[in-house]
Every structure is written in structure tokens, then in C-alpha cells.
Amino acid sequence: MAKLPTVLDVGLLAGVSRQTVSNVLNTPEVVKPETRMRVEAAIAQLRYRPHASARRLRTRKSATLGIRLDPMTNGISGSVHDRFLHALTELADARGLRVMLFTATGPEDEIRQFKRMHEGADVDAFVLTSTFFDDPRTEWLIENDIPFVTFGRPWGIDDMNDPRHLWVDVDGWSGLYQATTELIAQGERRIAYLGWPSPSGTGDDRRRGWRDAMTEGTDLTVPDLDALQLAVIDGVAQGREAIRELGEAGIPFDAIVCASDSLALGALLMVGPDVPVIGYDNTPVAEAVGLSSIEQPLEEVAAGALELIMGAAGSELVDWDVAPDSPRHRLVTPRLITRNRRIT
Amino acid sequence: MAKLPTVLDVGLLAGVSRQTVSNVLNTPEVVKPETRMRVEAAIAQLRYRPHASARRLRTRKSATLGIRLDPMTNGISGSVHDRFLHALTELADARGLRVMLFTATGPEDEIRQFKRMHEGADVDAFVLTSTFFDDPRTEWLIENDIPFVTFGRPWGIDDMNDPRHLWVDVDGWSGLYQATTELIAQGERRIAYLGWPSPSGTGDDRRRGWRDAMTEGTDLTVPDLDALQLAVIDGVAQGREAIRELGEAGIPFDAIVCASDSLALGALLMVGPDVPVIGYDNTPVAEAVGLSSIEQPLEEVAAGALELIMGAAGSELVDWDVAPDSPRHRLVTPRLITRNRRIT
């Protein structure tokens, strides 16, 4: 295995010094065009590639993002995180960035990992998913001045407009509002909401979307809405059970909107083909059984995350002193995918 | 942001040289126990962490595995790759290894990525998934002496016992054999096989499992089996259509075993609740609709991959000159998960 070429080898061949080679690579504008072309030819001829670790050691940058691989991907909705990961990796790749994975047993362990990877110059920044109320991870990252962006709004004490905390999120309110409004337009009146118990940032947000649409679009009273509003732990069995109980309680309903596809599938298995059901996440399951669902535009979320932290293009972190007016967060709108039920 | 401590700082505090600190970290057995303890105390006090890039520059090792993130294996079975990735990341983490992701537009592009990441000392070794006939990637990696392990047997010209090619795989033959045998034991006779067109390494392997079980366990003739053997592109709609055509052709069947959950779901939507169907991969969809399916033990696959390439423990690549008898491949056995249909 022949020794790999270095900047020096390239320089020797092109008749310039190592630094000029480095300049051609990093700041081409300072090199005279004809010199640059000669160096570029030498680079091509030797098939030179910069040594990533050497560069990182010197620059203290790694052009790498760290992201935790969620341990609890079981269940249908796991695919959301995975699809986000796909989109992120592809878009990062297009910018010359790498994505490094890690796992953690809990928030404290995750913080320990942050420290390790950041100190070792393994990663420049982190992408956090599944943020929750008063998340200790964001707190710690802010204190330690480590760049990061979250997929998910800060739900706790943290000011949503804190400029030190970048975030992208999907407007769950809008998703449920769209779904509910669509059903109302189709003539449904008593539309039930099958969601999760409070407090849950995303869950409460989605529920409000349904409630606002119902208040505006129907003449149902507050007690009516309260009766149609179900809150259970996420899961197919739980969704099914909740709808069964609703029916047994003698509360009539014409349609159901849900906080997840798991719940929606449960509902759907209970009510049969005649009651419209709309899920959330547009998972493969929804597609397979022909369930209408709300699609999160994860490519857009991933693109937003990268833009917030690295700017519109490139692989350098945004310098907030230089670009104080860069946007700090982004809310993307999901869209309703309408399908014809396939379960008979 | 205070300057991070280095080996020198630790040495100064412990009253030893930088090299001794390095030895404590890498070859503790050569350091006198009492010195070692003093150094360890200093490391703890300063919260010293070795700088990953500096170490990599010197050692030319990165303690990192590279794995390609499949381009949106949309559809239900995408979760297999993702589950494998989860298992791999967790097990790698336990050994102090990192997993780095990348994407590629095709085999040639993937080879270009191999080169970049390996030369830049970004990764020590690669894990390949979804190998296919005469895969050019394995060819290239072998030629360039870059360590790798594949999830999937070499299906082409490559000798399965080529010691330069490490692989782990799931015994698809056994999976289908188990499923078919189980159905025969339940009294089914005319069991159809819904699979993919040849040539397909995994597909052909699974089909053979079904055929062998049928030949041994029933008195069906070769023409019978040929009639019951369906080959279509993977997908819910395709599976459904294939079974519809089978019925229309007037070929009777009592049960169906499939090469994937997608096909199985399609079949299941066609035949209704009375015909037993068994899928493959045990995806969330299978769980949700109560479909029996063959589970691939992906944790075991991931563990196997790591053991082949890094030895039973540790984060150093196996040195084949030192350990010429290390195993070169591993075949793990899947198991049948039996469920009660939930689709009514």
C-alpha cells in the first residue's frame, strides 16, 4: 500500500509550497489563477485527498454532526425518526458533512456523550430529536456553548425565542386543523379526537388544532368536545380500546382524527370501513392499509435544521457575531394525504 | 472556554512525562501500578479526554465504522435496515466504537465514498448491507485491502469461503422451512409461495426453504409446486394482485408463505381471515395487523458482524496474521413469530 500523497507531494509536483496547496483547497481566491490550475492538475494527477484527521486537529473542526439514534424505535412511528435521519444524512452529505451516530441510555448519559464527542473534536454540532418539557440536554448544551439544533420546539421554561436555541418543528396544530376541517367539509359533525394525555408538547399542540377547527366549523358545545376528546398512551391496542369504550359509553361520533398512525390503526380496526379515520405521520402502515394520514415533510425539516446551524450553504457553522440576523427557528407545515381504505 | 487539558497537562500534575500518560491510557501493563494510579487520579481531576483527531492522525485508526444509509427503502421493509443499524450502533458503542453514516447514489459513488472516508482516516472499516450478485463494492474493497464485513452472503462468483471476505447472514432457507413445516403440521397441504423473481440471492434461498419443506412434508408433485410458486416485484399491491390471479387461474391453495411482509400483507388483504399467511421480517406492520412472520435476529447479526471484524471484544481490527483461525462468517437462524390475525 503506497504512502498516500500529502500537501507537500502535491506542492513538489506543481512546483509550489505546501501552503499554496492548502490555499487552493481552502481559500482559492488568494491564489493566482494560473498557479491554482497547476496545483489542481497535480491534485488530480496524484489523486490527492486531504487527511481529515490532520485537518481537524489543526482547525478544531470536524465537519461532522452528531445525532442520537433513538433506542425506542419499536412501534410503527419509529419510522419518523428514521426518515428524518435519512433526509438529514443525504442533505448533510451534499454539503460535505458527515453524520455520526451514538446511543445513550438516558438524558444524563446523552450529556456525557455530548461531552466526549465534542471534546474529542469528533463532531462540531448536535442534532437533537424528541425534545420534551424542560429538557436538561438543551440546558447543558447552551451552558457549554456547544452548537446544536433541535427537531422539536422547546416546550418548557425556555423562551421559544431564545436566540441561543435553534429549532425546527412541524406545525402539528395545522395538521390536525387541516384534517378536521377536511372532514367537516365532507359533512361530518361529531369528529372525535384520539390523542395522548397531557402534558405533552406535541400532543397538546395537535389537540388544539382539532379543537380550534371544531369550534370554528361546527356548533358543538364545550361539553360535547370534552366528551369526544380521548387521551390514551400511544399504541394500536390502546387506540382500539379507547374507541370501543367511546362507543359503549353511548357517545355518538361520525369520524375520528388521531395523534398518531398507531392510534388510528387501532381505531380503524374497531370501527370498520364506514367511519372516516385520519392518522398522523403517514407511516408505511398507513400507506399499506390505505389510511389517510398527515405527512410530516421531513426533508424540509432536515434542510431547515442544516440551514439554521450551517447557513444557507456550506459546511461551516454559522458565526452569530458575523451574521446576527440569521433566522433562529423554522416551523414547517405538514400536509394531509388522503387515501381510500383498503381494509375490508 | 478554557483550553482543554492534554497529555502534557496531566503529566505535569501527576509528575510524569506525556508518554507515561499515554501508556496509562493505551498499554497500562507497562506502567508501575503506583504511577498508574497517580496518573489516573490526575486524569480524573482534570477531566482529561484524549483528542480523537490527534490520536487518529498518529495511529491512522479511527475506531469508527462506516455504513451506508440505504436510499429511502420506502415501504414496509425499510425497517429491517434501520433495526440493524440500531443494533449495530448500540453494540459498537459498547465497544467504544462510533458509527458514521454516508449515502451514495449507486455502487460507483459508494466506492468513491469508501475511498474518501478511508483515506481521510474517517473510518477503519465498513459494514455493507444489501449485497447482490457480483457486487463490485466487495471486489473493490478486497483489492484495496480495506477491512469490511457484509450483512448478506456473497452471492456471485466470489467463493463463499474466501477468507478475505467476512460476512454474516440470516438463514432464509431455514425461515421458510420453519414456516412451511409449521403450516403442514397444522394440516395445510397446498401451501403457495409468494416471492420474488430469480435471480435474487436471498429470494432464491427462501424459495428453496419452502420447496424443500413441501417436498419432504407433502405429496405434491413438481408441477403442483411450480404452479404454487409465484414471483413478483416486492410490494403490497403486487402481492395482492398475484394472489388474485392465482385464484382466478383456478389453482386451489390452503395457505401462503411469503418472502416479505409487504407481499404477505397484500396476500392477506386479498384472501381474508380464513387462509393462513406468513410473512417475513416481522415488521411493525405485521405486528399491527397480527400477521405471523419470520423474525430476523438483527441484534445477533450485528453482534456477529462486530465479532468477525473486531474479534470477540475490543475496538481493534482483527489482525489476521496474529489470529489466522478467527471465524470468517456466521449464519444465524431466524425464528417464526406466530400471531392471531386482527384484520376482520
Next chain:
DNA sequence: ATTGTGGATTTGATCGATCAAACTAATATG
């Protein structure tokens, strides 16, 4: 002819760790 200016390029130092060789002191060998 002298000095100044700015563009283009080169040189020396450095990032943090490990390797290879050298050194020290204590023990063993002939």
C-alpha cells in the same frame, strides 16, 4: 534612485497524541 504598496507565495510554528529509541536504575549473570 528611493521608498511605498499590495498581491502572491513561502517559511516556521503548532494542533495533541503516539512511536521509536534512549536513558536510568536496580537486579542478575559469568
Next chain:
DNA sequence: CATATTAGTTTGATCGATCAAATCCACAAT
């Protein structure tokens, strides 16, 4: 007693790149 031997530790060099400062050079202004 002189010389190996060995365990434990230190010193010098190096990995490949980039930063900061120095140098070189052509050309203009005085």
C-alpha cells in the same frame, strides 16, 4: 568486579494539515 538484562520512564521525531508572520516581487509614487 565488570557486564548483561530488564523494568520503568523520558526524550526526540512524526503524523498532515493550517495559522501567522515573513519574504519576495512587480509597479507606482516621490
